[in-house]
Amino acid sequence: xxxxxxxxxxxxxxxxxxxxxxxxxxxxxxxxxxxxxxxxxxxxxxxxxxxxxxxxxxxxxxxxxxxxxxxxxxxxxxxxxxxxxxxxxxxxxxxxxxxxxxxxxxxxxxxxxxxxxxxxxxxxxxxxxxxxxxxxxxxxxxxxxxxxxxxxxxxxxxxxxxxxxxxxxxxxxxxxxxxxxxxxxxxxxxxxxxxxxxxxxxxxxxxxxxxxxxxxxxxxxxxxxxxxxxxxxxxxxxxxxxxxxxxxxxxxxxxxxxxxxxxxxxxxxxxxxxxxxxxxxxxxxxxxxxxxxxxxxxxxxxxxxxxxxxxxxxxxxxxxxxxxxxxxxx
Amino acid sequence: xxxxxxxxxxxxxxxxxxxxxxxxxxxxxxxxxxxxxxxxxxxxxxxxxxxxxxxxxxxxxxxxxxxxxxxxxxxxxxxxxxxxxxxxxxxxxxxxxxxxxxxxxxxxxxxxxxxxxxxxxxxxxxxxxxxxxxxxxxxxxxxxxxxxxxxxxxxxxxxxxxxxxxxxxxxxxxxxxxxxxxxxxxxxxxxxxxxxxxxxxxxxxxxxxxxxxxxxxxxxxxxxxxxxxxxxxxxxxxxxxxxxxxxxxxxxxx
Amino acid sequence: xxxxxxxxxxxxxxxxxxxxxxxxxxxxxxxxxxxxxxxxxxxxxxxxxxxxxxxxxxxxxxxxxxxxxxxxxxxxxxxxxxxxxxxxxxxxxx
Numbered sequence: 300x301x302x303x304x305x306x307x308x309x310x311x312x313x314x315x316x317x318x319x320x321x322x323x324x325x326x327x328x329x330x331x332x333x334x335x336x337x338x339x340x341x342x343x344x345x346x347x348x349x350x351x352x353x354x355x356x357x358x359x360x361x362x363x364x365x366x367x368x369x370x371x372x373x374x375x376x377x378x379x380x381x382x383x384x385x386x387x388x389x390x391x392x393x394x395x396x397x398x399x400x401x402x403x404x405x406x407x408x409x410x411x412x413x414x415x416x417x418x419x420x421x422x423x424x425x426x427x428x429x430x431x432x433x434x435x436x437x438x439x440x441x442x443x444x445x446x447x448x449x450x451x452x453x454x455x456x457x458x459x460x461x462x463x464x465x466x467x468x469x470x471x472x473x474x475x476x477x478x479x480x481x482x483x484x485x486x487x488x489x490x491x492x493x494x495x496x497x498x499x500x501x502x503x504x505x506x507x508x509x510x511x512x513x514x515x516x517x518x519x520x521x522x523x524x525x526x527x528x529x530x531x532x533x534x535x536x537x538x539x540x541x542x543x544x545x546x547x548x549x550x551x552x553x554x555x556x557x558x559x560x561x562x563x564x565x566x567x568x569x570x571x572x573x574x575x576x577x578x579x580x581x582x583x584x585x586x587x588x589x590x591x592x593x594x595x596x597x598x599x600x601x602x603x604x605x606x607x608x609x610x611x612x613x614x615x616x617x618x619x620x621x622x623x624x625x626x627x628x629x
Numbered sequence: 630x631x632x633x634x635x636x637x638x639x640x641x642x643x644x645x646x647x648x649x650x651x652x653x654x655x656x657x658x659x660x661x662x663x664x665x666x667x668x669x670x671x672x673x674x675x676x677x678x679x680x681x682x683x684x685x686x687x688x689x690x691x692x693x694x695x696x697x698x699x700x701x702x703x704x705x706x707x708x709x710x711x712x713x714x715x716x717x718x719x720x721x722x723x724x725x726x727x728x729x730x731x732x733x734x735x736x737x738x739x740x741x742x743x744x745x746x747x748x749x750x751x752x753x754x755x756x757x758x759x760x761x762x763x764x765x766x767x768x769x770x771x772x773x774x775x776x777x778x779x780x781x782x783x784x785x786x787x788x789x790x791x792x793x794x795x796x797x798x799x800x801x802x803x804x805x806x807x808x809x810x811x812x813x814x815x816x817x818x819x820x821x822x823x824x825x826x827x828x829x830x831x832x833x834x835x836x837x838x839x840x841x842x843x844x845x846x847x848x849x850x851x852x853x854x855x856x857x858x859x860x861x862x863x864x865x866x867x868x869x870x871x872x873x874x875x876x877x878x879x880x881x882x883x
Numbered sequence: 884x885x886x887x888x889x890x891x892x893x894x895x896x897x898x899x900x901x902x903x904x905x906x907x908x909x910x911x912x913x914x915x916x917x918x919x920x921x922x923x924x925x926x927x928x929x930x931x932x933x934x935x936x937x938x939x940x941x942x943x944x945x946x947x948x949x950x951x952x953x954x955x956x957x958x959x960x961x962x963x964x965x966x967x968x969x970x971x972x973x974x975x976x977x
Contacts, residue, residue, distance in 0.1 A: 364660035375883035388672035607663020613785025618913035
């Protein structure tokens with residue numbers, strides 16, 4: 300979700316007969332819901348796919364600070380400012396937990412950061428959309444965090460121990476995010492005409508990008524099949540998208556807002572809503588770098604990283620001097 | 630009585646506006662710090678400061694007695710109504726300048742709030758009790774960072790010295806005293822800041838010496854913030870951003 | 884990256900007298916900053932009253948391959964657990 304279209308390595312799920320003894324023992328553990336820990340044997344593909352997935356998830360948290368951070372200095376009350384600041388701070392925390400989980404697989408945070416900044420690794424497409432009015436902060440919490448939670452709750456059961464533990468911690472903190480978003484939406488939807496207009500405008504712009512967060516249909520994807528066999532992906536993209544729509548429609552109705560989809564209709568037979576697909580051409584353009592804010596988002600991260608180099612180096616140099624002085628004194 | 634009330638109000642606005650304006654400045658860093666751990670720490674500092682703002686301005690509104698809230702005071706006053714020291718409204722600059730500004734302010738707060746714990750005004754004492762714990766951590770953290778960067782690499786040292794040179798002329802204003810301070814000292818609400826300079830200098834000198842930095846000799850001080858007479862040009866821009874929604878949609882609730 | 888801050892493992896003791904528990908990791912230039920960073924990162928929701936930090940490279944750990952010999956022998960020592968013993972109800976709580 301925050302990790303879209305992560306390709307697993309290898310050509311698909313191996314049958315038990317094709318597996319080596321080690322691979323079979325590994326798969327048995329995964330099947331028995333025994334967690335895989337950093338020093339356990341694991342297939343190289345599992346390690347690489349996880350690095351890609353956890354890294355992309357971490358990058359999304361970090362870049363995800365920016366669209367909401369865009370409103371911290373303009374939050375309309377002291378309380379809203381604090382809530383938003385605490386929320387965006389949580390995202391930095393989530394990024395940190397996830398980078399640490401990835402580091403147990405033998406990469407460093409700096410490696411991952413450099414791959415993000417050079418464009419080699421991706422982050423979720425959603426953060427390339429702008430936040431244009433205050434209700435967008437509500438919509439991001441309600442829809443974007445809502446969509447993220449759909450994916451993150453099952454990932455608490457993922458097979459890789461450090462990833463699972465990070466997700467448990469993140470989920471505990473994340474439900475605050477969705478609620479604060481909905482809380483803003485309620486205030487706006489019950490507010491003045493101008494506020495109602497902001498709320499509807501935010502929903503109009505964030506609806507389809509939120510649906511895109513789950514990624515294109517992957518029912519046929521060999522990568523997804525492998526990831527699901529490894530239990531680093533728990534549900535298909537379509538399952539999660541359906542669940543998200545079913546959950547969100549009544550919430551929008553409660554707010555008195557209109558979901559911008561003429562084809563949205565309850566389907567009694569499947570027990571869920573029928574809805575329009577997002578524009579997947581747009582999605583692939585955003586992934587390629589052509590979203591409304593790709594340049595700004597990555598540019599901000601590059602600037603923060605480059606401007607911060609002297610600080611990181613300075614504090615490390617001081618720590619080394621201090622350690623040397625301590626040794627000399629002994 | 631009315632005169633006394635106004636003096637107390639003035640004192641409370643000074644406390645609240647310092648916290649508000651500096652908290653706002655620090656919050657501008659969110660998502661842009663040199664390393665994740667620092668990003669999270671800066672957000673904590675900003676959160677503490679805005680929390681303190683709510684307490685100080687909340688009490689200020691109560692003393693004012695016009696039915697206003699802390700939000701009204703934060704979002705609906707113009708620049709000349711603000712009573713923060715100029716130091717807090719200066720732009721962030723680089724990370725070093727931000728941390729130097731933070732340290733110079735934290736050091737003052739740590740000395741000042743310690744005195745407010747014994748304030749004759751119970752509400753002031755209660756606010757100080759909460760805020761002083763936060764500030765004790767802030768000053769420890771900002772002092773460590775100033776020392777680390779001052780005594781780090783050649784580049785970090787040069788940047789920290791430049792930050793100190795730029796900010797030092799804004800230190801003196803924190804110790805200016807006027808009729809408000811005299812009145813607060815007489816009624817036992819707060820100490821006259823002028824009496825705290827020595828303690829402050831001792832703390833700051835110790836840290837800046839560890840940081841291998843040189844304190845500028847000039848005692849020249851820019852002033853005009855805590856009296857509201859003359860803020861810097863920066864404050865107007867900060868308020869334009871901060872107050873925009875409240876100004877553009879008057880009377881809406883958020 | 885040669886200039887990356889070292890990785891620290893963070894242990895926190897919560898409010899209720901339990902032992903320090905591993906809560907996660909972070910980067911810091913030295914132990915003092917690691918403690919401060921741990922305070923800012925891992926106690927945002929009032930989670931702790933005491934923090935330990937250990938640089939990750941100083942932690943010695945068991946090898947996964949030795950799991951069998953290390954941990955399985957205790958599986959058969961069920962008599963160490965109180966539930967192994969049947970105490971008649973008349974005796975009351977024990």
